[in-house]
Amino acid sequence: MRAYGLVVRMWVRSTMAYRVSFVMMTVGNFAATALDFVAIAFMFSHIHALGGFTLPEVAFLYGTTSTSFGLADLVLGNLDRVGRRVRDGTMDTLLTRPAPVLAQVAADQFALRRLGRVTQGALLLGWSLSRLDVVWTPVTVLLLPVMLVTGAVIFGALFVVGAAFQFRAVDAAEVQNAFTYGGTTLLQYPPSVFAKDLVRGVTFVVPLAFVNWLPALRVLGRDDPLGLPGWVDFASPLVALVCWVLAGLAWRVGLRGYRSTGS
DSSP states (O other), X not given: OHHHHHXXXXXXXXXXXXXXXXXXXHHXXXXXXXXXHHHHHHHHTTOSOBTTBOXXXXXXXXXXXXXXXXXXXXXXXXXXXXXXHHHXXXXXXXXXXXXXXXXXXHXXXXXXXXXXXXXXXXXXXXXXXXXXXXXXXXXXXXXXXXXXXXXXXXXXXXXXXXXXXXXXXXXXXXXXXXXXXXXXXXXXXOGGGSOHHHHHIIIIISOGGGTTHHHHHHHHTOOOTTOOOGGGXXXXXXXXXXXXXXXXXXXXXXXXXXXXXXX
C-alpha cells in the first residue's frame, strides 16, 4: 500500500500541474458515462417498465454498479496494461524495483479523471433513492454501503485476474474488458431481462451478480429470478473475499510464469 500510495501521489501532483486540463477531462469522463443512462432514459420514454423494473429501479441498479466499477477502475484500472508491458519489455524494469509489481502496475499513470464515472454513478444513485419507495430497515441501510464496497472489491479482483492472464496471453486486454467493462454494462439492467442460464453464469461462475443484483433485489423488495435462499443476498462480502484470494493466487502464478521479452 505504501508503494502504491507513493506512485499515486506522484501522478496526482503531475495531473494537478495542469488543472484546467484535469477539469476538462474529468467532465468529459462524466459526460461520456452519463450518455449510457441517457439511452436508458430515452428507452423509458416509450415504455413504462423494463423487465418489470421502473426507471428509478433501473437507475438504482445503474448507480450502484457504476459507482462500484468506477472505484475499482480508479484504483486498479491500469492493470489492463500488463500485456503491453510484457510486449515492450518494461515489465522487467518493474521487477528490478524494491516494490510489489502489482502495486507499481496498478498505480502507474494513475488517472484521477476517472472520478468522473464515480461521481456520475453516485449522483444517479442519489436520484434513484429519492424516487424509490424503499422500506428502510437497519439491514437495508447497512446493505447499501456494503454493496458498493464489496462490488468494487469484486471488480478489482477481476482486474487482477485479467492482468494475470495477460502474462500467458499477451494480447488479452479485450478479454479482461469483456468481464470488467462488459460486466458493469450487464449489471446496469434488471436480471429479469436476461435468460436464466446467463443469470446463473454470473452468479455461480463469474460472481458478478453479487456486485449489485442480489443485494439490490433485497433493497428493492424484488424476488430473485433463480429462487436462491434469502441469506445469499448478504453473501457479497464473503464472495468478495474469496474472489480476492483467488485473484492473489492467479497473480502469483502469472508473475512466476513470466519470461522476459529477451529470454
